[in-house]
Amino acid sequence: xxxxxxxxxxxxxxxxxxxxxxxxxxxxxxxxxxxxxxxxxxxxxxxxxxxxxxxxxxxxxxxxxxxxxxxxxxxxxxxxxxxxxxxxxxxxxxxxxxxxxxxxxxxxxxxxxxxxxxxxxxxxxxxxxxxxxxxxxxxxxxxxxxxxxxxxxxxxxxxxxxxxxxxxxxxxxxxxxxxxxxxxxxxxxxxxxxxxxxxxxxxxxxxxxxxxxxxxxxxx
Amino acid sequence: xxxxxxxxxxxxxxxxxxxxxxxxxxxxxxxxxxxxxxxxxxxxxxxxxxxxxxxxxxxxxxxxxxxxxxxxxxxxxxxxxxxxxxxxxxxxxxxxxxxxxxxxxxxxxxxxxxxxxxxxxxxxxxxxxxxxxxxxxxxxxxxxxxxxxxxxxxxxxxxxxxxxxxxxxxxxxxxxxxxxxxxxxxxxxxxxxxxxxxxxxxxxxxxxxxxxxxxxxxxxxxxxxxxxxxxxxxxxxxxxxxxxxxxxxxxxxxxxxxxxxxxxxxxxxxxxxxxxxxxxxxxxxxxxxxxxxxxxxxxxxxxxxxxxxxxxxxxxxxxxxxxxxxxxxxxxxxxxxxxxxxxxxxxxxxxxxxxxxxxxxxxxxxxxxxxxxxxxxxxxxxxxxxxxxxxxxxxxxxxxxxxxxxxxxxxx
Numbered sequence: 282x283x284x285x286x287x288x289x290x291x292x293x294x295x296x297x298x299x300x301x302x303x304x305x306x307x308x309x310x311x312x313x314x315x316x317x318x319x320x321x322x323x324x325x326x327x328x329x330x331x332x333x334x335x336x337x338x339x340x341x342x343x344x345x346x347x348x349x350x351x352x353x354x355x356x357x358x359x360x361x362x363x364x365x366x367x368x369x370x371x372x373x374x375x376x377x378x379x380x381x382x383x384x385x386x387x388x389x390x391x392x393x394x395x396x397x398x399x400x401x402x403x404x405x406x407x408x409x410x411x412x413x414x415x416x417x418x419x420x421x422x423x424x425x426x427x428x429x430x431x432x433x434x435x436x437x438x439x440x441x442x443x444x445x446x447x448x449x450x451x452x453x454x455x456x457x458x459x460x461x462x463x464x465x466x467x468x469x470x471x472x473x474x475x476x477x478x479x480x481x482x483x484x485x486x487x488x489x490x491x492x493x494x495x496x497x498x499x500x501x
Numbered sequence: 502x503x504x505x506x507x508x509x510x511x512x513x514x515x516x517x518x519x520x521x522x523x524x525x526x527x528x529x530x531x532x533x534x535x536x537x538x539x540x541x542x543x544x545x546x547x548x549x550x551x552x553x554x555x556x557x558x559x560x561x562x563x564x565x566x567x568x569x570x571x572x573x574x575x576x577x578x579x580x581x582x583x584x585x586x587x588x589x590x591x592x593x594x595x596x597x598x599x600x601x602x603x604x605x606x607x608x609x610x611x612x613x614x615x616x617x618x619x620x621x622x623x624x625x626x627x628x629x630x631x632x633x634x635x636x637x638x639x640x641x642x643x644x645x646x647x648x649x650x651x652x653x654x655x656x657x658x659x660x661x662x663x664x665x666x667x668x669x670x671x672x673x674x675x676x677x678x679x680x681x682x683x684x685x686x687x688x689x690x691x692x693x694x695x696x697x698x699x700x701x702x703x704x705x706x707x708x709x710x711x712x713x714x715x716x717x718x719x720x721x722x723x724x725x726x727x728x729x730x731x732x733x734x735x736x737x738x739x740x741x742x743x744x745x746x747x748x749x750x751x752x753x754x755x756x757x758x759x760x761x762x763x764x765x766x767x768x769x770x771x772x773x774x775x776x777x778x779x780x781x782x783x784x785x786x787x788x789x790x791x792x793x794x795x796x797x798x799x800x801x802x803x804x805x806x807x808x809x810x811x812x813x814x815x816x817x818x819x820x821x822x823x824x825x826x827x828x829x830x831x832x833x834x835x836x837x838x839x840x841x842x843x844x845x846x847x848x849x850x851x852x853x854x855x856x857x858x859x860x861x862x863x864x865x866x867x868x869x870x871x872x873x874x875x876x877x878x879x880x881x882x883x884x885x886x887x888x889x890x891x892x893x894x895x896x897x898x899x900x901x902x903x904x905x906x907x908x909x910x911x912x913x
Contacts, residue, residue: 285527285530285694288523288526288527288530289523289792291526292519292522292523292526293519295522295526296515296518296519296522299518299522299853299856300511300514300515300518300849300853302852303849303850303852303853303856304849306847306849306852307847307848307849307850307851307852308849310847310848311847311848314843314847317843362843362844365843365844369846369848371503417824420821420824420828421824421827421828422828424824424825424828424829425828425829428829476828478828479829479830
């Protein structure tokens with residue numbers, strides 16, 4: 282009496298087809314994003330290498346030149362994209378993990394370059410920020426740091442996931458005596474642990490208030 | 502949690518897409534014969550009785566009865582029975598005016614519920630066909646003529662119309678208007694695969710012999726129009742759908758009223774489905790027993806799980822926002838937004854949602870196209886899937902709760 286049973290099969294084939302296409306597109310764009318991150322990282326690596334080479338050649342650079350070669354802004358945007366990718370692809374995705382390690386290395390290198398600019402007039406203010414997985418206070422202080430970075434463009438925050446298996450990072454942490462209590466901030470070589478409000482942060486960094494503040498004037 | 506949430510979402514997507522694709526395939530396979538159906542005109546005019554059950558319907562009953570009197574059908578072949586189910590307002594006085602029409606008969610009985618009113622009308626019906634028209638609905642003149650040709654097939658025992666919201670005004674009625682258009686398409690597909698489970702109160706027409714051999718209307722959890730269709734399915738009676746035979750209904754104007762109506766419908770559907778559970782997974786009931794009824798139950802379960810997941814995700818989002826407010830205070834500020842495709846959500850779920858959304862919108866537009874030959878996309882159709890999903894959480898939860906704990910659901 283009923284002869285259209287085959288439509289179940291057709292419907293199944295079409296639905297599977299739609300799913301395969303959707304998965305293919307999802308993967309395709311995911312790969313493109315990873316590629317973009319990778320390209321950005323190698324570009325930054327190249328720029329940092331170039332800056333280091335300039336240092337090595339000249340012994341010392343003139344301040345403006347050196348400041349131009351440092352790419353913290355681009356590192357920031359790369360960091361945001363990595364955070365987003367961690368959320369989307371999962372923090373244990375091997376490709377994201379690898380990009381994250383490379384990003385941490387680039388941060389350390391950038392930080393070292395900045396340190397060499399000690400005597401320049403417009404010296405950036407740096408914060409090393411160590412966080413860990415499963416740390417509620419880290420999430421909170423993350424918001425504070427994001428806020429400060431938006432408000433004070435001259436502030437350079439280097440954030441590191443302590444749980445990342447990277448020997449250079451372990452060395453950096455041990456130089457600053459970072460231990461198992463997170464979040465940890467290193468400001469002017471001093472260790473600060475636990476959550477800090479915006480006002481507490483401002484108190485730790487008095488030079489912020491004198492510097493050109495307000496987010497309305499981007500000065501880079 | 503994330504893995505589980507992803508898995509449920511994919512299962513739900515697959516299920517919903519499969520269902521819509523299946524319906525579209527069946528529809529397109531039959532589109533030629535659907536077009537032939539549309540061109541038919543009645544060759545014979547069987548005698549018809551339309552029963553109008555009324556209970557405190559003083560504001561709408563006149564329009565309903567007038568629409569029946571104006572039906573384009575031989576006058577001596579159409580009879581109208583108005584059954585006043587013990588109205589306490591001015592309804593009796595209003596319907597008395599129709600006594601001047603020889604075709605109109607009026608019965609007054611003590612209040613006993615809609616199904617008793619219908620049965621009182623059936624008791625004095627002696628025509629070939631019998632139908633019912635709720636007093637909140639009315640039929641354009643050509644509706645009956647479009648239904649009659651379907652009875653040329655001797656196996657067809659009942660024909661359902663295409664129900665639409667009359668001139669939707671306001672948000673709640675626009676939502677229903679889209680829902681009814683989606684329903685028109687779905688009903689057509691269900692009729693193609695022989696799986697109609699409701700012969701709605703507004704203008705479903707039956708062969709009188711249905712009631713002679715299967716018995717009268719039952720109370721049936723306040724959804725007698727659902728029960729009779731299931732009873733017919735159980736006895737493998739054919740129910741057809743006349744998708745061009747438009748009937749207009751008004752539809753509740755406010756969310757609370759709509760909510761009460763939907764809770765009653767879904768409760769009725771679930772309770773009647775439980776009563777007729779013997780239809781499930783039996784080959785002799787065809788697509789109804791093997792696919793559409795089990796699919797309806799499965800979709801309710803999946804809907805709850807997915808809705809739970811969505812609510813959980815919203816909860817997590819709110820919690821994150823609260824953490825942010827706790828740490829930096831409430832800041833209304835727009836970050837210097839620069840478009841970067843990187844932050845566009847391009848995972849497979851996004852593509853599946855787009856396909857599902859497009860499929861749903863096209864089903865609604867098809868419903869509109871086959872019933873009124875209009876294809877313009879309305880803005881209300883675009884937000885309908887989202888709004889309707891949210892609303893459905895309300896009445897599905899309430900009705901499921903009532904069925905699970907055997908709570909009675911009233912009429913109004």
